[in-house]
Amino acid sequence: MALTNRGQYLCVAFLFILAICSSQASSRQIYDEKTTLSLNEFADLTNEEFREIRNVDWREKGAVTPIKDQGKCGWCWVFSAVAATEGVNQLKTGNLISLSEQELGVNGTSCNTQKAASQTVSINGYENVPKNNKNAMLQAVANQPISVAIDTSGCTFQFYSSGVFTGTCGINLDHGAGLVVMGLNTGWGGILGARWGESGYVTMQRGIPAKEGLCGIAIEASYPTA
Structure with missing residues (x-):
């Protein structure tokens, strides 16, 4: 079945994020083969936005x-x-x-007057x-x-x-x-x-x-x- 446009976008975004993270991990030589990545509630944020929040x-x-x-x-x-x-x-x-x-x-409430x-x-x-x-x-x-x-x-x-x-x-x-x-x-x-x-x-x-x-x-x- 063909992917929807949103599905294609998410897949591309995920692959892009994965490529960035893999590149950063390789450059720092701290790659962990047991690490699992997946789409989650932060997937549509940029890395900068993610760090800010x-x-x-x-x-x-x-x-x-x-x-x-x-x-x-x-x-x-x-x-x-x-x-x-x-x-x-x-x-x-x-x-x-x-x-x-x-x-x-409003008048008549028991709030502090x-x-x-x-x-x-x-x-x-x-x-x-x-x-x-x-x-x-x-x-x-x-x-x-x-x-x-x-x-x-x-x-x-x-x-x-x-x-x-x-x-x-x-x-x-x-x-x-x-x-x-x-x-x-x-x-x-x-x-x-x-x-x-x-x-x-x-x-x-x-x-x-x-x-x-x-x-x-x-x-x-x-x-x-x-």
Whole structure:
């Protein structure tokens, strides 16, 4: 059966990558006959792009404010959006400003009403990461903190305390979070609450077969532009 154009492209790309890697290995005389190469989620990236996204922690780069406790405020999307906005503003201006979630909330909620609006920031708009495109998400979070939605309904999420989360969950998105960490080995890092998980963070497994990502994390990702 004839290969499709995409199949031909992937095969050619793979052979090209294999040729480059073999050339580099030969020049360094470290070729390992047991090494196995195959197409994976990084196959459509250039080697330069791959190196850029291997490990990004926006906390270490000063683009993330200390964890905020959502408490009984049900507007998790606000905390997610604010975290991403704080991040892109820091990258744009060099100043990390803690913004008020209440400014984006509505009257009658149980969010903290102590408004900290003495400082404001502006953004130009926002971009949606293509749905179920984990590569696009990798590239987005390599540039700035982003907003994601995940399914946290399972008991394993409720009692999570540390380590790479590999628990059972679906794709019924019920919680907004900020994605601020990305690494090949450590997985996704998302903000959920100050007194929960790893000091407010969860490290989620990457590389699962499902196109939606673990707990649907790749379904509704977005980020502000400035």
